[in-house]
Amino acid sequence: MVVPSLKLQDLIEEIRGAKTQAQEREVIQKECAHIRASFRDGDPLHRHRQLAKLLYVHMLGYPAHFGQMECLKLIASPRFTDKRVGYLGAMLLLDERQDAHLLITNSIKNDLSQGIQAVQGLALCTLSTVGSAEMCRDLATEVEKLLLQPSSYVRKKAVLTAVHMIRKVPELSNIFLPPCAQLLHERHHGILLGTITLIMELCERSPAALKHFRKVVPQLVQILRTLVTTGYSVEHSVSGVSDPFLQVQILRLLRILGQNHEESSETMNDLLAQVATNTDTSRNAGNAVLFETVLTIMDIRAAAGLRVLAVNILGRFLLNNDRNIRYVALTSLLRMVQSDHSAVQRHRPTVVECLREPDASLSRRALELSLALVNSSNVRAMTQELQSFLESCPPDLRADCASGILLAAERFAPTKRWHIDTILRVLTTAGTHVRDDAVANLTQLIGGAQELHAYSVRRLYSALADDISQQPLVQVAAWCIGEYGDLLLEGGCEETEPLQVEEEKVLALLEKVLQSHMSLPATRGYALTALMKLSTRLRGDNNRIRQVVSIYGSCLDVELQQRAVEYNTLFRKYDHMRAAILEKMPLVERGGTQDEEAKESKEAQLSEAALVATEPQASKLLDLLDLLDGTSGAAQPPPAPEPSPGGTLVHLLDLPCASPAPASIPNLRVFEREGLQLNLSFVRPPGTPALLLITVTAINTSGADVTHFVCQAAVPKSFQLQLQAPSGDTVPAQGGLPVTQLLRILNPNKAPLRLKLRLTYNHFGQSVQEIFEVNNLPVETWQ
Amino acid sequence: MGRVSGEEGASHVHCRKHHLQVIGCVIVFYFSFFVFFLSRYASLYFCCAVENQDNELLTLEIVHRYVELLDKYFGNVCELDIIFNFEKAYFILDEFIMGGEIQETSKKSAVKAIEDSDMLQETMEEYMNKPTF
Numbered sequence: 001m002v003v004p005s006l007k008l009q010d011l012i013e014e015i016r017g018a019k020t021q022a023q024e025r026e027v028i029q030k031e032c033a034h035i036r037a038s039f040r041d042g043d044p045l046h047r048h049r050q051l052a053k054l055l056y057v058h059m060l061g062y063p064a065h066f067g068q069m070e071c072l073k074l075i076a077s078p079r080f081t082d083k084r085v086g087y088l089g090a091m092l093l094l095d096e097r098q099d100a101h102l103l104i105t106n107s108i109k110n111d112l113s114q115g116i117q118a119v120q121g122l123a124l125c126t127l128s129t130v131g132s133a134e135m136c137r138d139l140a141t142e143v144e145k146l147l148l149q150p151s152s153y154v155r156k157k158a159v160l161t162a163v164h165m166i167r168k169v170p171e172l173s174n175i176f177l178p179p180c181a182q183l184l185h186e187r188h189h190g191i192l193l194g195t196i197t198l199i200m201e202l203c204e205r206s207p208a209a210l211k212h213f214r215k216v217v218p219q220l221v222q223i224l225r226t227l228v229t230t231g232y233s234v235e236h237s238v239s240g241v242s243d244p245f246l247q248v249q250i251l252r253l254l255r256i257l258g259q260n261h262e263e264s265s266e267t268m269n270d271l272l273a274q275v276a277t278n279t280d281t282s283r284n285a286g287n288a289v290l291f292e293t294v295l296t297i298m299d300i301r302a303a304a305g306l307r308v309l310a311v312n313i314l315g316r317f318l319l320n321n322d323r324n325i326r327y328v329a330l331t332s333l334l335r336m337v338q339s340d341h342s343a344v345q346r347h348r349p350t351v352v353e354c355l356r357e358p359d360a361s362l363s364r365r366a367l368e369l370s371l372a373l374v375n376s377s378n379v380r381a382m383t384q385e386l387q388s389f390l391e392s393c394p395p396d397l398r399a400d401c402a403s404g405i406l407l408a409a410e411r412f413a414p415t416k417r418w419h420i421d422t423i424l425r426v427l428t429t430a431g432t433h434v435r436d437d438a439v440a441n442l443t444q445l446i447g448g449a450q451e452l453h454a455y456s457v458r459r460l461y462s463a464l465a466d467d468i469s470q471q472p473l474v475q476v477a478a479w480c481i482g483e484y485g486d487l488l489l490e491g492g493c494e495e496t497e498p499l500q501v502e503e504e505k506v507l508a509l510l511e512k513v514l515q516s517h518m519s520l521p522a523t524r525g526y527a528l529t530a531l532m533k534l535s536t537r538l539r540g541d542n543n544r545i546r547q548v549v550s551i552y553g554s555c556l557d558v559e560l561q562q563r564a565v566e567y568n569t570l571f572r573k574y575d576h577m578r579a580a581i582l583e584k585m586p587l588v589e590r591g592g593t594q595d596e597e598a599k600e601s602k603e604a605q606l607s608e609a610a611l612v613a614t615e616p617q618a619s620k621l622l623d624l625l626d627l628l629d630g631t632s633g634a635a636q637p638p639p640a641p642e643p644s645p646g647g648t649l650v651h652l653l654d655l656p657c658a659s660p661a662p663a664s665i666p667n668l669r670v671f672e673r674e675g676l677q678l679n680l681s682f683v684r685p686p687g688t689p690a691l692l693l694i695t696v697t698a699i700n701t702s703g704a705d706v707t708h709f710v711c712q713a714a715v716p717k718s719f720q721l722q723l724q725a726p727s728g729d730t731v732p733a734q735g736g737l738p739v740t741q742l743l744r745i746l747n748p749n750k751a752p753l754r755l756k757l758r759l760t761y762n763h764f765g766q767s768v769q770e771i772f773e774v775n776n777l778p779v780e781t782w783q
Numbered sequence: 784m785g786r787v788s789g790e791e792g793a794s795h796v797h798c799r800k801h802h803l804q805v806i807g808c809v810i811v812f813y814f815s816f817f818v819f820f821l822s823r824y825a826s827l828y829f830c831c832a833v834e835n836q837d838n839e840l841l842t843l844e845i846v847h848r849y850v851e852l853l854d855k856y857f858g859n860v861c862e863l864d865i866i867f868n869f870e871k872a873y874f875i876l877d878e879f880i881m882g883g884e885i886q887e888t889s890k891k892s893a894v895k896a897i898e899d900s901d902m903l904q905e906t907m908e909e910y911m912n913k914p915t916f
Contacts, residue, residue: 009867016866052870059869080903088873118900128882153896156886164882190887197884235889238844245888248841284847288840295838328839 048085075107087122096132124157128164136165159194239283251292258300265301315347330365337372371404379412399433416449431470457484482530485537675702694743700731709761720746753782
């Protein structure tokens with residue numbers, strides 16, 4: 001008994017009736033078994049129905065490979081019904097990767113040459129969908145013949161098959177290039193469309209073809225012009241636009257032909273302007289044509305006015321209600337912003353509006369475009385907009401937005417204060433998303449703006465007091481408070497509100513940062529160093545600081561421990577050097593790391609301080625040196641004491657830990673007048689035989705202060721002298737705190753030391769100047 | 784361009800007849816080679832993939848044109864028309880787009896071609912009488 005096979009519709013009903021996936025599988029498996037049996041039996045009458053059912057099942061995702069041979073049989077059948085389903089099956093099941101693929105070649109060949117155009121159409125369609133390279137080569141001549149067929153239906157399909165063949169086998173261009181000229185004269189839109197596509201393919205694959213087809217630019221212009229100026233045509237109009245598909249395709253071809261070619265571009269100029277201005281933009285079809293026009297204008301050598309027109313069209317798109325149109329506008333403007341910057345600038349307000357888009361892909365493009373539009377005249381307004389965007393934008397855009405703002409600020413900041421404010425705001429809003437060098441950049445910036453130190457430290461202090469979780473902000477704030485803590489406590493900065501800050505509060509804040517679990521190790525390092533620096537900036541006693549520092553001497557973190565131990569030592573053994581070491585840093589070179597008083601920066605500080613100290617004295621030294629070197633001939637310009645970094649200078653921090661002067665040289669009193677005494681103490685560090693350190697100490701035992709005290713020194717030419725800055729310029733009366741000054745003398749030749757001193761000061765209401773040579777210098781100072 | 788597929792949004796048994804109206808079109812950026820489009824007509828979703836350099840706005844028109852063709856052929860098309868006549872949906876598509884390119888921009892011509900082909904499909908009697916190979 002033969003069970004009548006299900007009709008396709010019935011099968012579909014059954015499958016849809018299944019309530020669960022398992023049920024559906026069951027139905028399909030049962031039916032596939034039937035279908036397989038039917039194929040095996042070779043029933044020709046129902047084959048097409050069985051295959052149709054199989055194709056439906058295949059669409060749902062179930063295996064259908066056993067139907068491949070049936071496709072072949074159906075294609076070869078004389079019945080149209082069979083062929084229709086057979087070819088559909090071939091397109092779905094018999095792609096290039098299947099072994100049976102090549103077997104359809106013969107059938108296609110037969111069908112191409114017999115007379116029924118529907119059948120020819122089927123064959124061409126299959127060829128252009130799944131035709132492999134080999135198949136294309138075999139059948140190229142057949143298709144070429146069909147290009148000349150009387151039926152426009154067949155010609156239209158033949159042209160597109162040719163397109164596919166060229167994509168698969170570029171050498172076939174030779175066959176399909178000649179007919180194009182004739183085909184361009186077709187009136188049938190479908191054939192015209194196919195021809196233009198064919199020409200596009202040919203031009204893309206061969207520069208020679210491109211050159212050849214430039215000749216048809218005038219013809220294309222004419223075709224498009226006719227299209228545009230023709231009125232409404234029932235067949236081809238879409239929303240008031242004549243055949244937008246054809247228009248767009250012609251514009252694309254014009255783009256390819258006009259690229260980098262002055263003459264062709266010129267030929268199409270007028271037409272493009274006409275299309276751009278006359279196309280109805282109320283519906284999407286018109287906008288599609290307009291968009292293609294804009295793309296073409298952008299790519300050819302268009303006149304300047306035309307380019308501005310294109311940008312304006314895109315600007316109008318930005319205001320469109322349709323999200324898709326805004327999207328393409330933003331993407332295209334991004335491509336144009338480099339080449340037509342000023343034209344795009346005009347639409348800046350609209351672009352900024354688009355930042356508020358709820359759609360993520362739109363706001364991302366708006367962000368990119370906005371960042372590209374920032375320049376020196378609009379930087380304040382744009383940064384304002386971008387900052388408010390940063391506050392509300394989705395998290396994946398934050399990093400880009402933050403970096404973009406910082407970059408723009410760096411390039412176009414109108415004032416340093418604005419720059420600092422901007423970075424501060426970014427760090428507060430999106431601190432975790434900024435790049436690593438933001439901290440370094442900000443400290444560099446603040447360091448370089450001396451007039452803004454007080455302002456910066458106040459603002460950073462307030463920010464830090466509010467929130468210690470944003471690490472970059474905390475790091476910068478800690479550094480700043482450490483450096484400029486004295487300015488913080490001074491009070492009275494006009495640019496911020498008056499802020500009463502107490503020392504204890506500052507220290508408490510830094511300790512809080514140190515202890516917080518939110519602080520990274522690097523941040524802790526900053527805080528510890530800042531605390532240490534404050535020991536010289538603040539006026540109170542340093543017990544609290546000393547306590548913290550000693551606690552961290554046993555911290556688990558090795559970096560912190562090392563710092564704490566070093567600072568501890570600084571407190572205990574090198575207290576007299578602490579002020580010098582913890583002085584305000586000079587500006588570090590861009591690119592250096594900003595983590596600590598690095599040895600190099602210490603170096604720079606020492607040498608720079610010395611350089612600063614010695615320069616004003618250089619001129620006055622002339623007379624001193626004249627006196628010294630009178631015997632050696634004409635006065636030479638004083639050897640500028642070179643602060644040679646590295647080399648012979650000793651790192652202050654390299655000094656031996658043991659107390660200075662193992663071989664102690666006796667002190668020397670060199671001057672005394674009315675209660676003002678000058679003593680010299682000498683140190684010869686053992687590691688550097690050529691170095692002599694002299695500390696000049698000025699003590700005042702009289703009843704009146706000595707003010708404006710300046711001590712200068714001169715040595716013979718073969719020596720190198722450096723004067724450090726003195727500890728003060730007032731020697732208080734009644735033996736108050738003495739003024740000290742350090743002299744470093746390098747004596748590489750071990751020549752006998754001669755030293756001349758010049759003092760100027762005010763004492764008892766009189767200004768005094770004394771010049772004298774130091775006598776009785778102990779031999780140990782230079783031998 | 785790839786093949787366009789239409790799927791029902793919910794499995795309803797009853798046929799709902801409605802006018803063709805686009806509910807929403809979305810350009811969804813997918814790979815760097817393709818852009819995916821999603822168009823929604825009531826409960827029908829149409830997905831289309833195009834290459835980078837293709838005009839996005841025109842693609843929306845293409846999808847709309849295809850739906851119009853379906854509408855013209857079936858007369859007020861609804862989802863069940865497409866489900867139960869899926870092979871016809873393919874045939875209609877093959878008259879509009881071939882090898883990834885548009886072949887016919889006239890609605891009338893496209894529909895006429897399908898109807899002509901339909902005429903060629905044999906009746907049962909003709910079918911039986913034709914020789915098998």
